[in-house]
Amino acid sequence: METSIWHALLYLVGILAFAGLNAAYLGYCERKGAARIQRRSGPTEVGYAGLLQPLADGIKLMSKQLLVPKGVDGIIFRAAPILAMVPAITSMAVIPFSGNIQARAMELSVLLLFALAALAMFAILLGGWASGNKYALISSTRAVSQTLAYEIPMLFTVITVVLISGSLNLQDIALDQQGGFWRWNIFRIENGHFLTMWISFLIFFICTIAETNRAPFDMAEAESELVAGFMTEYGSMGFGLFMMGEYLNIVVAACLTTVLFLGGWDCPLGLIPGVWWFLIKIYILIFTFIWIRWTFPRTQIYKLLNLNWKILIPFSMVNLLITAVLIKVF
Amino acid sequence: MQTIICQPATTPALFTAEGVVGVIFLVTIAMVVIGGLIAVHAQRLVRAVAGLALCFTGLAGVYYFLLSPIVAMMQLLIYVGAVSVLIVLGIMLASPEEAAPVDEKPTTDIKHRSVLAGPLAASIAGLLFASLAILGLKTQWQVFPREGEGDIHAVGITLLTTHGMVFELISIVLVMAIIGALVLAQRGRN
Amino acid sequence: MSAYWRDIFYGSKSLIKGMLITGRQFFKPVVTEQYPYETPTLPPLFRGHIELIGNAESGLPNCVVCMMCQRACPSDCISLGGKKAEGGKGKVLTSYILDFTKCSLCGSCVESCKFDALRYSHEYNLVSFNKDDFIIDLMKRLEEQNRCKQ
Numbered sequence: 001m002e003t004s005i006w007h008a009l010l011y012l013v014g015i016l017a018f019a020g021l022n023a024a025y026l027g028y029c030e031r032k033g034a035a036r037i038q039r040r041s042g043p044t045e046v047g048y049a050g051l052l053q054p055l056a057d058g059i060k061l062m063s064k065q066l067l068v069p070k071g072v073d074g075i076i077f078r079a080a081p082i083l084a085m086v087p088a089i090t091s092m093a094v095i096p097f098s099g100n101i102q103a104r105a106m107e108l109s110v111l112l113l114f115a116l117a118a119l120a121m122f123a124i125l126l127g128g129w130a131s132g133n134k135y136a137l138i139s140s141t142r143a144v145s146q147t148l149a150y151e152i153p154m155l156f157t158v159i160t161v162v163l164i165s166g167s168l169n170l171q172d173i174a175l176d177q178q179g180g181f182w183r184w185n186i187f188r189i190e191n192g193h194f195l196t197m198w199i200s201f202l203i204f205f206i207c208t209i210a211e212t213n214r215a216p217f218d219m220a221e222a223e224s225e226l227v228a229g230f231m232t233e234y235g236s237m238g239f240g241l242f243m244m245g246e247y248l249n250i251v252v253a254a255c256l257t258t259v260l261f262l263g264g265w266d267c268p269l270g271l272i273p274g275v276w277w278f279l280i281k282i283y284i285l286i287f288t289f290i291w292i293r294w295t296f297p298r299t300q301i302y303k304l305l306n307l308n309w310k311i312l313i314p315f316s317m318v319n320l321l322i323t324a325v326l327i328k329v330f
Numbered sequence: 331m332q333t334i335i336c337q338p339a340t341t342p343a344l345f346t347a348e349g350v351v352g353v354i355f356l357v358t359i360a361m362v363v364i365g366g367l368i369a370v371h372a373q374r375l376v377r378a379v380a381g382l383a384l385c386f387t388g389l390a391g392v393y394y395f396l397l398s399p400i401v402a403m404m405q406l407l408i409y410v411g412a413v414s415v416l417i418v419l420g421i422m423l424a425s426p427e428e429a430a431p432v433d434e435k436p437t438t439d440i441k442h443r444s445v446l447a448g449p450l451a452a453s454i455a456g457l458l459f460a461s462l463a464i465l466g467l468k469t470q471w472q473v474f475p476r477e478g479e480g481d482i483h484a485v486g487i488t489l490l491t492t493h494g495m496v497f498e499l500i501s502i503v504l505v506m507a508i509i510g511a512l513v514l515a516q517r518g519r520n
Numbered sequence: 521m522s523a524y525w526r527d528i529f530y531g532s533k534s535l536i537k538g539m540l541i542t543g544r545q546f547f548k549p550v551v552t553e554q555y556p557y558e559t560p561t562l563p564p565l566f567r568g569h570i571e572l573i574g575n576a577e578s579g580l581p582n583c584v585v586c587m588m589c590q591r592a593c594p595s596d597c598i599s600l601g602g603k604k605a606e607g608g609k610g611k612v613l614t615s616y617i618l619d620f621t622k623c624s625l626c627g628s629c630v631e632s633c634k635f636d637a638l639r640y641s642h643e644y645n646l647v648s649f650n651k652d653d654f655i656i657d658l659m660k661r662l663e664e665q666n667r668c669k670q
Contacts, residue, residue: 005350037542039551076380107481111403115390118411122383125418129376141422144415168482295542296535311528 015092022251023244024054026286033290064236072233073130080127081234081241087116087123088248095255096171098265098275109170110158113256114151117211120249121147124220127242128230139229142301143220147211149308154207156316157200160323161185161260164193170256174264184263191330196322201261203316205288208253210304212246214289216296217304224298254285355395361388375421383414400485562642569620570629571641572613572662579666581659582637585611592632597622613659620646620654 028043028050035042043050068074094109096102106112121144128140162168164185165176173185182189186201210217221229231242258264258281265278299307361384368381386409393402489497553560572581585602597619602611630638648654 008350033546036546036550039545039548041550041552041554044554073374073377076377106399108399108403111400111407115403115406115411118407118415119387122410122415122418125415125422126376126380129418129422137422141419144419148412148415291539291542291546295538310524 011093015089019089019092019248019251020244023247024058026247026250027057027243028054029286030290030293033287034294037291037294058240061237061240066238067235069132069233071132073132076126076130077233078238080123080130081238081245083123083126084120084245085241085248087119088245088252091116091252092248092255094170095252096174096259096264097255097278099175101275102171105169105171108168110162110168110173113170113252114155114158117147117151117249120245123245124230127234131230131233133233135226135228135232136230139220139222139226139232143213143230146213146217146219146301146304149305150207150210150312153203153308153312153316154211156313156320157204157207158260160197160200160316160320163320163323163327164188164191164197170259170264174259174266177263178266180266181263181268184261184266186261191326193323193326196319196326197261199315200319200323201257203312203319204261205257205285206307206312208257209289209292210308212249212253212289214250215293216299218293218298219301219304222298250286250289251282254282254289257285258282354391358388358391358395361385362392363388376418379414379417379421382417383410386410386414400482560644562644566640566642566644567625567627568641568643569618569623569625569646569656570638570658571643571665572616572658573637573639574662574666579662579669581613581616581662582635583613583616584635584637585613586635588632588634589629589638592628594626594628595622595624598629616658618656618658620656621651 031053032042032050043053046052046056066078068077091113093104094102094106094112096105124143125140128136128143131137161173165173167173167176177184177188181187185193186197187194188197213220220226221231226232231239234242255278258278262281262285265273265275267273267277365381365383365385365388369378369385370381372378372381386405390402390405390410393399393405572583574580575582583600583602585600587600590598590600599615599617599619600613601615602613605612627640630640646654
């Protein structure tokens, strides 16, 4: 292997920059998007059209005191935000942005992403517990029960994709879908997969919304009932890290959806191929995330779990069966 | 740092790919050891579980270095993502507020303890360590050939052919666990 | 079972409808006013704090110091002073102080005025760090308005 340390460092810096910029500017995009949907104009004051707003927010958060309230478990309380941020950044390492832009082409990258999601969940749990606050505790149990439940249909739908591509490597899955949108997993004409794959895509998309704790499934930080959920006791950059971790999870979820269902960096009609197709797809998905958030009100926790156990899981299981049959028959 | 990563002949410099990999390996080992120590010594249960999770994560790293990425991923997914989380959830639901660790407790407990407790524990630990050490040194280790490349295809094929029996047994255990959980939940509801 | 399918069908339909509504709103222009950059066109009946009406020719206040407004005020925020007019009957206004900190904009003063001497101003930029800024000398205000007119 001729990977030099500079190669690794380059990717490290690149990923950190991509992650940091996204985490900062998704907050801006969310505020702008929310404002547009409510027909306001959002942040406008700092810089042109408020473009420097994330910078101002960052400076504000960093200049605040890192307050550790009485009665919290100090070490875990301080470690939790970092733990929430780390898996999200690490996941970026295995995402193939393009045929040759990928930090590490791992054989098991799909599995790694889910393993890291599990770590992030653990961070939320620890943060909620360490705060020594009832709201935080309730919120973190909610987040975990939700994440655990939604992992089931999510993994089932991922298995359908893995069955079609015959690989757990994100790079291979993306390569398998090259050559026009009819080869993307969601519209795949071959073997008649388009019959079921769009349902798979919908299930997967709903699950990513739930996994990233976004509205309408943001039970974990239901402001009207739980103050700010597991972030209640966090101020300054502790809160900032949780926030950034959350946005990064959205980016990772969008990347994963793009690679699994939307053909990765493949261009729809053979027009100007390049890495930007990947970026366009993920930002469309992220925009949909924002769009959904500002359209639907929060559901209730039991409705959320009902949706999962009664609709998503049966559908995803049947989908898996049909996909397997389609592969065998043709 | 540099001196610790010594391979007999050539010690790679720290700022090469090998050097960094060595440091990461040491970090994973440290995670296992420190996590284990926290798990054993922590006064608060949740901290102990956090230590356990740290230990599991380090262990996943060790598996990865042992060229079995599948086991590493499963370690993370199942042990950190499921087992540790379930333990923490259980603790959280069982006792909302733990009593802060009291300093006097150990001293009062010592009075009730037998005099033999300390030496007995020490001797058992010593015996265990000695026997394991002897076992490790005296055994003539055989080198087994690697079964497959450790990639997912090979693992899948062996699971469904060579180790099909084990696979089925595990599924039976899981089905029994699910049915047991259902029965318990149903009983609790009535 | 049919209820289950109906639920899914109508559920997804309503979700899509909602998305379309917000999607349409997204591309419509902003309806909020960008406060410091835009001056709103206030409706003619906008009730700001009161101000004096000057005579169209002389610019002097129409007020005859009848004290009706002061009496009509439920919260005692108007205090005005006048003196005998030089060479003529009636009084002229010398000072008209509005204590806007107490005013509830009820408009009784404007209603009670029979000499067309009071009206609502269109002042809405009312913010200050100092409470005294809201004890407004309406005579001074009228003088400034007259100066601006010239």
